[in-house]
Amino acid sequence: MGDQQATDLKFVNPTELSKAVSNIAERSQRIVTEFLARQAADGSIGSFKDPLNIGDAFLQMTTRMMTDPARLVEAQMNLWQDYMQLWQSTARRLMGEASAPVVQPEEGDRRFKDEMWQDNEVFDFIKQSYLLTARWIQGVVHDVDGLDDHTAKKVDFYTRQFIDAMAPSNFAMTNPEVLRATVETGGENLLKGLDHLLQDLERGKGKLAIRMTDLDAFKVGENIATTPGKVIYRNDLIELLQYTPTTEKVHKAPLMIIPPWINKYYILDLRPKNSFIRYAVEQGHTVFVISWVNPDEKLAKKSFEDYMVDGPLAALDVIEQACGERQVNAIGYCLGGTLLASTLAYMATKDDDRILSATYFTTMTDFAEAGELSVFIDEDQLSSLEEKMRERGYLDGSEMAGTFNMLRANDLIWSFVVNNYLLGKEPFPFDLLYWNSDSTRMPAAMHSFYLRKMYQENRLIEPGGIRLKGVPIDLRKIKVPSYIISAREDHIAPWKSTYAATRLYTGPVKFVLSASGHIAGIINPPEAKKYCYWTNPKNAKDPEVWFNGAKQHEGSWWPDWAEWTAKFGGAQVAARLPGDGKVKTIEDAPGSYAKVRVG
DSSP states (O other), X not given: OHHHHHHHOOOOOHHHHHHHHHHHHHHHHHHHHHHXXXXXXXXXXXXXXXXXXXXXXXXXXXXXXXXXXXXXXXXXXXXXXXXXXXXXXXXXXXXXXXXXXXXXXXXXXXXXXXXXXXXXXXXXXXXXXXXXXXXXXXXXXXXXXXXXXXXXXXXXXXHHXXXXXXXXXXXXXXXXXXXXXXXXXXXXXXXHXXXXXXXXXXXXXXXXXXXXXXXXXXXXXXXXXXXXXXXXXXXXXEEEEEEOOOSSEEESSOEEEEOOSSSOGGGGOSSGGGOHHHHHXXXXXXXXXXXXXXXXXXXXXXXXXXXXXXXXXXXXXXXXXXXXXXXXXXXXXXXXHHHHHHHHHHHHHTTOOOEEEEXXXXXXXXXXXXXXXXXXXSHHHHHHHHHHXXXXXXXXXXXHHHHHHHHTHIXXXXXXXXXXXXXXXXXXXXXXXXXXXXXXXXXXXXXXXXIIIIIITOOTTSTTSEEETXXXXXXXXXXXXXXEEEETTOSSSOHHHHGGGGGTOOSOEEEEEESSOTTTTTSOOGGGOOOEEEEOSSOOSSHHHHHHTOEEEESOSXXXXXXXXXXXXXXXXXXOOTTSSSSOOOEETTTTGGGOOXX
């Protein structure tokens, strides 16, 4: 039997191996040389930079920890007791006895899905040793007294980043799946993985730009973002898209969608089967969508105010010319929702009633509890970021993407390290991950204002705390009916923080909570029959009280929204085609702005 297994193994041809290694060495030398040249030009060589101010946070934590040595000794003793239990449990298994695990991975932890992590005593011991140590480290840093809240969150966050990085699944010699692939392919998986690593370094110009999906499998406007429509307007910041109706009659009031400019709009139009835009068109809405430009250094001085004026306010003017209707229903997604709320507060000061109702997708307006993104917001980090943006005129899209990926490092970083570099596999074609990798830049002036005035100072909830076009705005003046949809597992806009808007707007507010996260909780078509959502007609002061009294509904929240927004749609009128009104078409949707790719 051993001979049969040996004959099944694959061995790399020495000549091919030599060529591969030579090619890898040559490319590696070139990448390193280019990287060092860039670092020298930036003045980074020979100096230590800590733009995230991590070192100071851990120094504070260590100082506080050492003032209570008894607690450290207690924690160490607890760890040794856990290890004693693990050794005893493993010994029983090695002798053929059944033994319950000392520690288990959290539900949904896909790092240890391979059967060998459970069935093989050695790999089970490695897994449990890691989990026990990780639990101990997190407990020690979490229980340190005397740290301010921000420093404690930062220490906890970066400790978790370290723990995730050190998982045995991330190393070839301690990952059973990788070892099996190495034996079966004669090491070819590691050679392919090294080639993938070099490709990603080359694509990132010395920085590791992990390829999460097959970037050649999708093309915007061909097999992604394909709902039929036209570009009917363009300025420096937006293209306005009007979509072709699929019903003979439509609601009198058009629907205007304001996506976030942190990502491309087509998260709402990935494929026909999961396109919210297609769904809205099918519900009889004349749909207009803002597609934001991917800005360069020429737009460095564009402000948050400019995004309001050249975004929704400009779009409202064009929509009235396009279909003769001055009043619309509006949707804002994430940062687009923050802009929608700011715009409505501004419009209230001008007695501008052109927006009939507002829907907010995972939108923050009160940033007091901003979740893990707040880890990146303090004076040292903002000053460092602003310095970078002043030099370039914008925040590079890859830096923003990297921040979001860190919030879910095991899913969005380490799983691809294992798949691409250790297993040597090609990433799977996935529309959502293609969109996620299609990063966008942030103009320096706008992004600095957004981070400081909202995340750092939380001025948006203060009456008059923010001025737009010289006018102090107040969210409490928003009287239009509001539909707020948030996601229970959202790591970007925590639902309890988004719920705070129910206490700000003075108009009628319906709050709905979807299962899943920031994207999957929103992009959840009824046909998928996935997840669930909760509703409660009473908006309690405490979000937990609201949830405890909420009713759970199976499936997508989209039909609930469709029923709600139809109340503000007005009478049924003949469907309008793009170009029928006073505004002529420019080009087919998705337009030019959505196709600009910077990384």
